[in-house]
Amino acid sequence: MDDTPQTFWDRVYSGKTKPTGGRPSFALTRFIEGRPKGRALELGCARGDDAIWLAQQGWTVAGVDISEAALEAARLAASSAGVETRVHFERHDLAESFPQGSFDLVIAMFLQSPVPFGRTEALRRAARAVEKGGFLFLVTHGSRAPWSWSDPETVFPTADAEMADLALDPTAWREVFVGSMPRTAFGPAGEQATILDTIVAIERR
Template identity: 50%
Template sequence: MTPTILESDTAESFWDRHWSGMTRPSSGTPSAALERLVAGRPAGRAVDLGCGRGDDAIWLARNGWQVVAVDVSQAALDTVRRSAEAAGVGRQITCSRHDLSTMLPDRPFDLVLSMFTHTPLEFDRTALLRAAATLVAPGGLLLIAGHGSLAPWAWSDPEIQLPKAQDVADALALPDWTVIEIADHPREARGPDGQVAQVLDSVTALERPVG
């Protein structure tokens, strides 16, 4: 469960409290969109923006990628390091703490991930995604997955209108990029007390032109 926002919270303190309360290590089980859209691509350099516990980063490392795992929370990055070592991929993952609202890594990547980078704090997600596109190397892939709808137990109002995949693509305004996928996928979500609800995952995957 996402913790209560305190008046004194920064992004770092909020997410440190969240991830410190989750003792389960990364399973290395990837997001469905990552496995579906990246499994056949040649391994290279990847960055996982808002890596959380590191499931996607560890899966990528196991499949030959060199990964920079980025999060504002040191507690999250400590979990990524421990899980990567336990999985035998510690050398393939570099952890880097950044507040994504102010700073991103500055090197080009063959794969740039923004997987469910939602927050109950004030945050310009569209600005992040536009900045993320600048990190993609020629021929590289920008993969964005987000909540297209929320379960009733989620941290936000379940009636809130979240952007669908096409909305994200339109906001990015990258007409020369190749569309790999723009789709909203239904999924069965399970809550902390065994609740079940149907939600949407919005996936936008665009490939940067080589020339």
């Protein structure tokens, strides 16, 4: 099937009938909890779990996704969580448009897709959107879960490769953590496995 990024992800999220679990990503809570609050941007927010968690911590959040089906679920979840005044959701195809403004925190959690969408340039724009003193936080899959629908031959990016793709001025950024971190993941049928998250956590000087 010839998919665009939008048709692919709309089909994925339209097919999700169970409510979102509402849990934030493990790495996000580990690195972001306790940071000074401000304006946050999430790229690829999906059904909103991480954006909603940030809003609950006191951030003002913009969540972005290409799938309107995902965004509709995110808006409903934000309303149910009582944070609809602290978080809003926008549809963007990051190959064509990007949220306006600058942010104290920009995150992209597992912003990976089997359909190419100009990821490298989107992440470079994300870095440019970080205010001085702000934080850029990128997490990607570093290994494949046994239940994943991804290609078993997938080669996952390393943290050093992610940093190289960003092409940042090293004098303008401070590395907080650039590397891999294990976590326990749970599959749709209750499976459990240890997988790797690849993390780029850097602060703009």
